Amino acid sequence: MIQPTMDRRTFLSRTAIAAAATIQPGFAHADDSPLAQHCIDRVEFRTVSVPWPRQVGRNSRGGIHGQGPKKLRVCVLHTNKGATGWGQTQGKTGKPEQLLELVKGKSVADLIDWATGIRSEKYHAVDIPLHDLAGVILDQPVWAMTGAKEPHLTRVYSGMIYFDDLDPADNPAGTDKVLENCSWDYDYGYRQFKVKIGRGNRWMPAKAGLQRDIEVVNAIHKAFPDVDILVDGNNGFTVDTMIGFLKGIANVPLFWIEEPFHETVADWTRLRDYLVANGRKETLRADGEAKPDFPVLEELQKDHTLNVRLEDICGHGFSKWRARMRRLTKQGIGVSPHTWGTALKTVYTAHFVGAYGNAPTIEGVTTMGGDVDFGENRIVEAQFHPSSDAGFGLSLPALS
Numbered sequence: 001m002i003q004p005t006m007d008r009r010t011f012l013s014r015t016a017i018a019a020a021a022t023i024q025p026g027f028a029h030a031d032d033s034p035l036a037q038h039c040i041d042r043v044e045f046r047t048v049s050v051p052w053p054r055q056v057g058r059n060s061r062g063g064i065h066g067q068g069p070k071k072l073r074v075c076v077l078h079t080n081k082g083a084t085g086w087g088q089t090q091g092k093t094g095k096p097e098q099l100l101e102l103v104k105g106k107s108v109a110d111l112i113d114w115a116t117g118i119r120s121e122k123y124h125a126v127d128i129p130l131h132d133l134a135g136v137i138l139d140q141p142v143w144a145m146t147g148a149k150e151p152h153l154t155r156v157y158s159g160m161i162y163f164d165d166l167d168p169a170d171n172p173a174g175t176d177k178v179l180e181n182c183s184w185d186y187d188y189g190y191r192q193f194k195v196k197i198g199r200g201n202r203w204m205p206a207k208a209g210l211q212r213d214i215e216v217v218n219a220i221h222k223a224f225p226d227v228d229i230l231v232d233g234n235n236g237f238t239v240d241t242m243i244g245f246l247k248g249i250a251n252v253p254l255f256w257i258e259e260p261f262h263e264t265v266a267d268w269t270r271l272r273d274y275l276v277a278n279g280r281k282e283t284l285r286a287d288g289e290a291k292p293d294f295p296v297l298e299e300l301q302k303d304h305t306l307n308v309r310l311e312d313i314c315g316h317g318f319s320k321w322r323a324r325m326r327r328l329t330k331q332g333i334g335v336s337p338h339t340w341g342t343a344l345k346t347v348y349t350a351h352f353v354g355a356y357g358n359a360p361t362i363e364g365v366t367t368m369g370g371d372v373d374f375g376e377n378r379i380v381e382a383q384f385h386p387s388s389d390a391g392f393g394l395s396l397p398a399l400s
């Protein structure tokens, strides 16, 4: 029998006092830690719907992205004391029985340390559900469980401005369609747009594609002068074509440039030098999302040629991200763990940066019409506020 949402809420209200909301250092390791008193006794997979509010078109690499996840597989962990935690999984999880085999008989404290994250890479697949579960048992939002007294709030950008001018293929909508999407996102509450560029990489002749990128970005800035613009090339540029693009938008301030090309020390250094010499010293330089070349990224951030890291919140791993934060913060390197795909991942990242700060902005993936209750996770005055409810503050749909 699947536990409906109400059971989780009931559990929360029942255990709010018993869980002793104040976490003390070392507490989770003690035998009397609430995490040590819960054992996983059931694992289930369910599907949830977190669709996007509109069709999302092409980028410089891929074709039409569609309407968003309508049958997203998530994992629900149940303990012998009636607590549940859930979330997206990562990598191969196999069947519920196989996953249960991995965690069966172990206490939650055996699987996750609230202060650092999962205790072994073996649990990478359920890193997110384990963080949610630990938060539920401790009656703490994930951002607070990691030590923050108040969540660090960050700006949030709409990550949904694609090449919608190019579709439908037999009657392309043109630049106005992109402006219409920006308008929707503005009304939704965003004051930062990340604009996909690189039409000349695959979908248009190189010169015409570059020209369209320039036209689109200039038009967005003209229509929304109070909005920060970020651009994402999905590795579809060379240094020279990127400089050509920048020359075409000379009067548009840029908040950041993401993945213009696959990272190399030579290319990023050349682009950084161009930016600094041409009044764009403050434009953030972000990379690390697609097939990250870790030695190159580390090299590039030594002198801040690159100053924002983007690896995926689930793919790279919530706990792995936690482990690197002290060092990145000390180095002055910003973070913005990638979330594209689902609005759930935006919430995971919001809790992560809520805990650690040091994020110039986070990636907003908007959802509408799905069946997950996002609770108090929301955009307020152009900042993303992570929920103060236990775990990630996300509720599974009640079963009808």
Ligand SMILES: [Mg+2]
Residues within 6 Å of the ligand: 232, 234, 258, 259, 289
């Ligand atoms: Mg990207």
